[in-house]
Amino acid sequence: TPTFRIALIAGDGIGKEVMPEGLRVVLAAAERFGFELDCRTIEWASCDYYAQHGQMMPDDWKEQLRGVDALYFGAVGWPDTVPDHVSLWGSLLKFRREFDQYINLRPVRLFEGVPCPLAGRKPGDIDYLVVRENTEGEYTSLGGVMYEGTEREIVIQESVFSRHGTDRVLKYAYELAQSRKRKHLTVATKSNGIAISMPWWDGRADAVGRDYPDVTIDKQHIDILSARFVLQPTRFDVVVASNLFGDILSDLGPATTGTIGLAPSANLNPERKFPSLFEPVHGSAPDIYGQNIANPIAMIWSGALMLDFLTQGQGAGRAAHDAILGAIEAVLRDGPRTRDLGGTASTTEVGTAIAERV
Amino acid sequence: TPTFRIALIAGDGIGKEVMPEGLRVVLAAAERFGFELDCRTIEWASCDYYAQHGQMMPDDWKEQLRGVDALYFGAVGWPDTVPDHVSLWGSLLKFRREFDQYINLRPVRLFEGVPCPLAGRKPGDIDYLVVRENTEGEYTSLGGVMYEGTEREIVIQESVFSRHGTDRVLKYAYELAQSRKRKHLTVATKSNGIAISMPWWDGRADAVGRDYPDVTIDKQHIDILSARFVLQPTRFDVVVASNLFGDILSDLGPATTGTIGLAPSANLNPERKFPSLFEPVHGSAPDIYGQNIANPIAMIWSGALMLDFLTQGQGAGRAAHDAILGAIEAVLRDGPRTRDLGGTASTTEVGTAIAERV
Ligand SMILES: CC(C)[C@H](C(=O)O)[C@@H](O)C(=O)O
Ligand SMILES: CC(C)[C@H](C(=O)O)[C@@H](O)C(=O)O
Numbered sequence: 142t143p144t145f146r147i148a149l150i151a152g153d154g155i156g157k158e159v160m161p162e163g164l165r166v167v168l169a170a171a172e173r174f175g176f177e178l179d180c181r182t183i184e185w186a187s188c189d190y191y192a193q194h195g196q197m198m199p200d201d202w203k204e205q206l207r208g209v210d211a212l213y214f215g216a217v218g219w220p221d222t223v224p225d226h227v228s229l230w231g232s233l234l235k236f237r238r239e240f241d242q243y244i245n246l247r248p249v250r251l252f253e254g255v256p257c258p259l260a261g262r263k264p265g266d267i268d269y270l271v272v273r274e275n276t277e278g279e280y281t282s283l284g285g286v287m288y289e290g291t292e293r294e295i296v297i298q299e300s301v302f303s304r305h306g307t308d309r310v311l312k313y314a315y316e317l318a319q320s321r322k323r324k325h326l327t328v329a330t331k332s333n334g335i336a337i338s339m340p341w342w343d344g345r346a347d348a349v350g351r352d353y354p355d356v357t358i359d360k361q362h363i364d365i366l367s368a369r370f371v372l373q374p375t376r377f378d379v380v381v382a383s384n385l386f387g388d389i390l391s392d393l394g395p396a397t398t399g400t401i402g403l404a405p406s407a408n409l410n411p412e413r414k415f416p417s418l419f420e421p422v423h424g425s426a427p428d429i430y431g432q433n434i435a436n437p438i439a440m441i442w443s444g445a446l447m448l449d450f451l452t453q454g455q456g457a458g459r460a461a462h463d464a465i466l467g468a469i470e471a472v473l474r475d476g477p478r479t480r481d482l483g484g485t486a487s488t489t490e491v492g493t494a495i496a497e498r499v
Numbered sequence: 500t501p502t503f504r505i506a507l508i509a510g511d512g513i514g515k516e517v518m519p520e521g522l523r524v525v526l527a528a529a530e531r532f533g534f535e536l537d538c539r540t541i542e543w544a545s546c547d548y549y550a551q552h553g554q555m556m557p558d559d560w561k562e563q564l565r566g567v568d569a570l571y572f573g574a575v576g577w578p579d580t581v582p583d584h585v586s587l588w589g590s591l592l593k594f595r596r597e598f599d600q601y602i603n604l605r606p607v608r609l610f611e612g613v614p615c616p617l618a619g620r621k622p623g624d625i626d627y628l629v630v631r632e633n634t635e636g637e638y639t640s641l642g643g644v645m646y647e648g649t650e651r652e653i654v655i656q657e658s659v660f661s662r663h664g665t666d667r668v669l670k671y672a673y674e675l676a677q678s679r680k681r682k683h684l685t686v687a688t689k690s691n692g693i694a695i696s697m698p699w700w701d702g703r704a705d706a707v708g709r710d711y712p713d714v715t716i717d718k719q720h721i722d723i724l725s726a727r728f729v730l731q732p733t734r735f736d737v738v739v740a741s742n743l744f745g746d747i748l749s750d751l752g753p754a755t756t757g758t759i760g761l762a763p764s765a766n767l768n769p770e771r772k773f774p775s776l777f778e779p780v781h782g783s784a785p786d787i788y789g790q791n792i793a794n795p796i797a798m799i800w801s802g803a804l805m806l807d808f809l810t811q812g813q814g815a816g817r818a819a820h821d822a823i824l825g826a827i828e829a830v831l832r833d834g835p836r837t838r839d840l841g842g843t844a845s846t847t848e849v850g851t852a853i854a855e856r857v
Contacts, residue, residue: 258617258618295661302654304653335656335743338642367750372759388692388722
């Protein structure tokens with residue numbers, strides 16, 4: 142039987158509560174579809190670890206993860222003890238960059254049983270994928286402050302786009318669009334305001350697109366694009382965006398389906414040279430931690446994306462993914478539900494219910 | 500009688516159709532409330548002008564506008580003949596910068612009679628102001644391309660924030676919040692990802708806030724903030740944001756109220772050292788130009804903001820503003836309506852109906 146090696150990194154807060162439920166479900170799927178998951182629990186990449194060691198991860202973190210196929214990741218952050226930019230740049234953002242997980246894939250989908258904040262939309266109406274560049278662009282610590290501490294203070298912040306980094310995310314998005322029925326790609330831009338990088342980005346979208354004549358494309362400025370996520374969500378199929386724009390769109394998209402607490406994500410190194418990372422979009426939620434009331438569905442859905450990616454080309458993976466998604470759909474429709482969806486079930490009850498259906 | 504000098508710049512496309520209606524209404528208000536508008540029509544700052552002169556504006560544009568108190572501005576852009584970044588950087592963005600219109604004020608409001616894309620929201624639920632920094636930040640043409648045209652191409656895009664530019668927009672926003680009932684300010688940020696400028700921006704928000712102890716503040720990352728515009732719109736009062744974030748939020752906000760075609764904006768130089776500029780958020784809409792079907796309400800509402808700003812401290816201005824807003828409210832509720840709101844009325848009919856009620 143095919144075996145995949147998984148590192149389990151629960152992290153902080155509700156990461157620790159949703160992890161066991163995610164694991165329960167992926168193990169059930171592995172058993173049913175005939176493959177094995179060889180799992181290792183990692184205690185670092187958490188603010189607890191930081192409290193003891195003054196850093197988020199051990200120096201040899203990469204060696205410790207050698208041979209691992211995927212990181213199954215809860216949530217990092219505990220702002221009361223460690224500032225967010227320290228905990229995140231010291232763990233999650235480090236994984237994304239050093240493991241070259243240059244695709245951040247985030248599905249947006251409207252489910253039966255989840256109250257939709259948009260009027261008159263029904264399941265099936267909203268179903269698209271946001272492909273976010275995940276390693277460069279607007280997220281940098283390059284730049285600095287001049288005349289620091291004085292009235293004349295000036296701050297420069299640099300964004301960095303490479304052709305290498307831009308073309309590969311565009312290519313991935315075109316291929317994904319090509320594999321879908323509608324074959325439509327929306328490219329987020331802001332070339333009318335951000336005058337160097339964005340016109341260049343538009344040019345790369347055209348250049349890469351020449352290899353995909355069957356995919357229709359549509360460049361939209363991020364301001365009106367955000368508006369259309371609300372006003373015309375049915376028009377989207379695959380949406381590709383820079384790191385920052387993708388970050389915004391992949392919170393906004395799930396918000397329009399009422400599922401921001403359910404949204405999963407896949408941080409992929411498609412070449413499989415490095416492990417990929419699968420995590421819920423929600424954070425560690427200190428305010429509800431410790432009560433076993435967090436909704437585990439984002440974690441479970443992320444697990445489904447993990448199995449799909451790991452077993453690609455083997456058939457079983459897509460089946461395992463679809464089985465988990467089917468179970469999520471059924472539980473969202475019929476319950477049990479956690480508090481965020483108007484129910485009273487615990488994290489464990491929802492996880493168990495989904496695992497049983499898989 | 501107090502007299503204000505206004506330059507009328509219709510620009511392109513439907514800018515030319517909504518301008519006469521805006522003018523009709525502000526003139527009616529001026530007459531009723533006892534002040535005079537001394538109006539001059541400007542033919543440049545349009546793509547027609549560009550076609551003849553190879554530039555958007557004459558070299559002496561500033562001199563031509565000497566003594567003007569406000570620019571009443573339609574819309575610029577005709578991408579078939581002039582690329583957007585050329586037409587916009589050559590006109591609108593130039594006004595914003597050279598006239599130091601550092602505040603871009605954009606009200607977001609849910610009206611009776613406008614179908615709301617959010618489920619279960621009613622007039623009164625959504626009523627906030629986006630204050631956008633309008634002269635610096637992410638909108639620059641600083642940076643460049645290295646290894647141009649090769650596989651190794653790298654693009655650097657710089658954002659520039661000054662303490663001068665940041666503090667003044669924060670100060671304006673705090674004061675605006677202070678003048679309102681709820682006294683609540685939301686500060687858009689992304690300090691967990693954009694590692695130099697945004698933590699600094701957060702620091703300035705705290706520093707400036709020390710002078711406004713009665714205003715509560717709430718810093719939110721732009722990703723989750725966008726989501727909350729959809730999920731929890733009632734929580735907002737005044738929202739302050741950088742140029743880019745403000746651009747996104749001030750399209751997204753109106754979208755959630757179904758009024759993106761109705762949204763007005765004020766580009767202000769609060770010190771009145773330079774003229775301020777008042778324009779609808781919508782663009783020149785080449786697709787519907789020439790049919791007299793564009794909705795003139797954004798232009799009219801922008802005119803109300805103009806009168807309010809011009810006559811501040813005189814009493815009459817706020818009254819003129821409120822009278823126009825009341826007329827807009829009534830027409831949205833009772834008709835006539837243009838096609839975008841399900842009606843059959845022309846641009847002129849709606850403008851006339853509002854003017855009559857003023
Ligand atoms: C046209 C464009 C440059 C402009 C901007 O981004 O500022 C517009 O979107 C706006 O919001 O006024
Ligand atoms: C926590 C933060 C740095 C992160 C990001 O912006 O990438 C998060 O918002 C996400 O979307 O995964």
